[in-house]
Amino acid sequence: MPTANDLKERIEQALPGARVEVEDLTGGGDHFRAEVVSERFSGLSRIQQHKLIYDVFGGEVGGPIHALSIKTSTPGDGR
Amino acid sequence: MTNEEIRSFIDNAIRENRVMLFMKGTPHQPACGFSARASGALNALGVQYAALDILPDPRIRQELSAVSGWPTIPQLFVDGELVGGSDIVMEMFESGELAELVGAEQPEAPEVEEQQPQKRPLGLENRLG
DSSP states (O other): OOOHHHHHHHHHHHSTTOEEEEEESSSSSSEEEEEEEOGGGTTOOHHHHHHHHHHHHGGGBTTTBOEEEEEEEOGGGOO | OOHHHHHHHHHHHHHHOSEEEEESBOSSSBSSHHHHHHHHHHHHHTOOOEEEEOTTOHHHHHHHHHHHOOOSSOEEEETTEEEESHHHHHHHHHHTHHHHHHTOOOOSSOOOOOOOOSSOOBOOGGGOO
């Protein structure tokens, strides 16, 4: 069962320099919410930004990770 | 129904319906909170859309994700293009981008409430036998 911290570390490895926060929404290790701020997102559509995150986990999203809610932004967004 | 037939049903649904939502359950009875939010946003905009419940056969979801490259449900397509899942749909709903995209009026206080859907959902169930 993955933990919020596992997910955070994997996103950070895939997107070096990103600011990542992951929350386990149910405490059950299967519904997560990730907020990611990264320069890598600049110039990308939301779809492409979210796909970058989904790609970190491949087939696990929709499998062992039932739900991964994502919020992405770039440092320039000032959010 | 073969996987190819399911795939072609999905392709057609995306092509033939300007606003097409793949979800768990139906707009009248969503079976998952994320799907409820996405269909609720479309209901709040009063937009005509088609919806397909992916739950009756696991192959629907499998084929859909193969078509879209998107792993989770719901998935919203507008004009044949994947717009996103529930997070993106909600962000765009709240910002007014979704209203603009589907050509609807942005509600003054965009909230997802109990609104009646504008169209009956598409049914695949009776074709699966």
